[in-house]
Amino acid sequence: MAFSLDDLTCPLVAAPMAGGVSTPSLVAAVARAGAIGFLAGGYLSASQVRDDIAAVRSLGASAFGVNLFWPPGRPADLSAAQAYRTLLAPEAERRGVILPQPHDDDDAIEAKLGVVAEEAVPVVSFTFGVPGADVVGRLHRAGCRVWATVTSASEAVIAGRSGVDLLIVQGPDAGGHRATFDPDLAPPTQDLGALVEAVRAVSDLPIVVTGGLTTPEQVGRWRGQVAGVQVGTALLDAEEAGTSPTYRRALRDPEFTSTELTRAFSGRYARGLRNGFMTAFGDQAPAAYPAVHQLTAPLRRAASTQDDPEGMSLWAGTSWTAAPTGPAARILAGLMR
Ligand SMILES: Cc1cc2nc3c(=O)[nH]c(=O)nc-3n(C[C@H](O)[C@H](O)[C@H](O)COP(=O)(O)O)c2cc1C
Numbered sequence: 001m002a003f004s005l006d007d008l009t010c011p012l013v014a015a016p017m018a019g020g021v022s023t024p025s026l027v028a029a030v031a032r033a034g035a036i037g038f039l040a041g042g043y044l045s046a047s048q049v050r051d052d053i054a055a056v057r058s059l060g061a062s063a064f065g066v067n068l069f070w071p072p073g074r075p076a077d078l079s080a081a082q083a084y085r086t087l088l089a090p091e092a093e094r095r096g097v098i099l100p101q102p103h104d105d106d107d108a109i110e111a112k113l114g115v116v117a118e119e120a121v122p123v124v125s126f127t128f129g130v131p132g133a134d135v136v137g138r139l140h141r142a143g144c145r146v147w148a149t150v151t152s153a154s155e156a157v158i159a160g161r162s163g164v165d166l167l168i169v170q171g172p173d174a175g176g177h178r179a180t181f182d183p184d185l186a187p188p189t190q191d192l193g194a195l196v197e198a199v200r201a202v203s204d205l206p207i208v209v210t211g212g213l214t215t216p217e218q219v220g221r222w223r224g225q226v227a228g229v230q231v232g233t234a235l236l237d238a239e240e241a242g243t244s245p246t247y248r249r250a251l252r253d254p255e256f257t258s259t260e261l262t263r264a265f266s267g268r269y270a271r272g273l274r275n276g277f278m279t280a281f282g283d284q285a286p287a288a289y290p291a292v293h294q295l296t297a298p299l300r301r302a303a304s305t306q307d308d309p310e311g312m313s314l315w316a317g318t319s320w321t322a323a324p325t326g327p328a329a330r331i332l333a334g335l336m337r
Contacts, residue, residue: 003063003122003145005166005206005228009034012219012332013168013208015232016040016067016125017176019313020242024052026328028059029240033329037061038125042069043293046111053119065123065147066116070131071106076267078102080286085295087284091277095302095311102291117142125149125168127179128268136163147208149179152188153198156205166206168230169199173212175233175317177270178261183287187261187269196226214319216337233317234335238328250275250309251320259320265300265313267292273320276310277303 005011014030014037016022022040030037039056041049049066056064081102092099113131116124117139124139125147136146140163148159149168156167158181170179171192178187190198192211199207210230213219219229236243237251250256256273263269264281267289272278277299285292296313303311316323324331 002143003036005036005208007063008036008228010332010336011035011223011228012335013210013228013230014038014235014328015176015210015230016042016065016127017232017236017241017315018042019315020244021236023240023242024055024059026235026238026240026242027056027064028061029238029328030332031061031063033332035332036063036065036123038065038067038123041066041112041116042107042127044112046108046115049112050115050119053115053121063122065125066121067125067127068109068112068116069107070126070129071109075104076102076288076291077286078104078288078291081267081288081291081295084284084286084288084292087281088295088299091280091299091311095299095306097298097302099295099298102288102294105290105294107290113139116144120144123147127177128183129181130159130162130164133161133163150199151178151180152190152195153202155181156199156203160203160205164205166208166227167199167203168208168210169196171195171209171211173271173318174210175236175259175271175320176315177266177268180269183268183289212317212319214317214322216335218319219335231335233320233323235328235331236316236320237323237325238331239326240328244304246304246307246309247312247314250312250314251316251323253309256309256314259316259318263287263292265293265296266290270313270315271317273309273314273316275312275314277312
């Protein structure tokens with residue numbers, strides 16, 4: 001039977017968090033708590049996605065989703081990425097890493113679509129864009145529900161035309177990447193309330209809201225108003241999350257006083273704790289996703305190994321200081337108080 005949010009005992013959605021945060025054990029713990037969690041399929045190979053799906057199922061979860069990045073409609077600007085590579089060279093030397101050559105990359109989307117369809121994953125969500133009606137239809141026929149993340153009313157219209165079942169409306173306070181379809185656009189700054197109204201004016205699809213909702217009060221404001229509430233930052237310090245110890249410490253460190261949107265790490269705007277890398281390179285990073293992501297990957301890995309939060313992408317929403325700690329089930333129950 002097709003997945004429905006109405007079947008959940010807890011109408012919360014654990015956001016997909018790429019980079020190792022959304023582990024199968026987090027997704028399974030969220031399902032046990034009566035909510036739905038997402039594996040983050042972005043950046044992974046198709047076989048890694050298949051293994052993670054198997055791991056979630058082996059932990060007893062049946063209601064879960066997989067998030068995929070819909071590839072950009074045009075190749076990244078590789079000459080701009082080359083110039084950024086030159087700018088990063090001293091940082092690479094300091095960290096003892098060799099920067100790769102930037103290249104085009106479609107994130108193995110076709111192979112991953114094959115996996116989620118074959119596995120009849122209950123929900124497939126898309127970020128950075130939506131596929132056409134042909135792909136959405138193929139997923140529907142495989143038994144998947146299809147959700148799309150949008151950051152504006154015009155994106156909601158595009159997603160609606162593709163035949164998706166639900167819109168995840170992402171506001172400007174969200175941690176991690178803004179889902180904005182056009183990588184050249186600065187992401188909209190309209191607050192979540194105004195954005196939901198604008199989306200409702202153009203679409204009848206059910207809505208899950210997300211972005212900056214980390215306390216029971218912030219979640220409670222939306223209960224009964226929308227189909228569900230998606231939280232990311234609220235689960236960053238959950239026991240089952242794959243968040244590294246350095247990242248967890250940074251979330252509690254009073255030295256970090258703000259979040260900011262930056263293209264410095266991936267070439268697409270994302271919100272994280274403002275740190276040294278962002279300050280040094282934020283103004284100079286080109287809109288060249290995923291080439292910039294490829295370039296900074298070894299730098300971020302080295303910083304993490306060196307236990308240095310100043311060189312890592314510390315994605316977090318604006319309400320990060322309220323992020324609870326403990327088992328995921330307790331965090332979700334706390335948000336529903
Ligand atoms: C560490 C981290 C990684 C994220 N990775 C993804 C991702 O892979 N795919 C996606 O659609 N959204 C991703 N997001 C964004 C979330 O889906 C969601 O929009 C955001 O977490 C909501 O804001 P909040 O963090 O304030 O709750 C990520 C967010 C964080 C904090």
